[in-house]
Amino acid sequence: MRHIIMLSTCSDLAEAKKIARAMIEKRLAACINIFPVHSIFRWKESIEESDEQLLVIKTSSTLFKKASECIKSLHSYEVPEIISTEIKQGSRPYLKWLEDSVWKD
Numbered sequence: 001m002r003h004i005i006m007l008s009t010c011s012d013l014a015e016a017k018k019i020a021r022a023m024i025e026k027r028l029a030a031c032i033n034i035f036p037v038h039s040i041f042r043w044k045e046s047i048e049e050s051d052e053q054l055l056v057i058k059t060s061s062t063l064f065k066k067a068s069e070c071i072k073s074l075h076s077y078e079v080p081e082i083i084s085t086e087i088k089q090g091s092r093p094y095l096k097w098l099e100d101s102v103w104k105d
Contacts, residue, residue: 001060001061001062001099002060002061002062002086002087003058003059003060003061003086003087003090003095003098003099004058004059004060004061004064004084004085004086004087005056005057005058005084005085005087006029006055006056006057006059006064006067006068006082006083006084007054007055007056007057007081007082007083007084008054008055008057008071008075008080008081008082008083009037009039009052009053009054009055009080009081010052010053010054010055010075010076010077011050011052011053011076011077012052012053013034013036013053015053015074015075015076016034016053016055017034018074019055019070019071019074019075020032020034020055020057022070022074023057023059023067023070023071026066026070026103027101027102027103028059028063028066028067028070028102028103029057029058029059029063029067029102030058030059030097030098030101030102031057031058031098031101032055032056032057032058033055033056034053034054034055034056035053035054035056036051036052036053036054037051037052037053037054038050038051038052039051039052058087058098059098059102060098060099060102061084061086063102063103064084066103068082
């Protein structure tokens with residue numbers, strides 16, 4: 001199983017918690033951390049700034065599509081950030097726990 005970290009920003013803490021809880025309940029992620037962040041970005045040809053909440057989602061690469069669909073279905077943004085990176089290394093007990101905590105085909 002390949003493990004990934006997905007990232008997605010949310011407009012506020014309530015939205016972040018709603019998405020995180022749904023993903024955990026559906027076993028689309030093993031763990032999700034929520035961090036306050038200040039973002040500066042280009043949107044519709046303007047430079048914008050916003051206080052947001054960053055979801056750091058630990059899951060399996062096989063669940064990326066389903067996890068993305070879950071995020072999109074609950075997200076308020078027109079174009080939500082949904083990106084991932086592979087976990088190349090990690091402690092064996094943690095990665096085993098991650099595998100045991102997510103949904104398997």
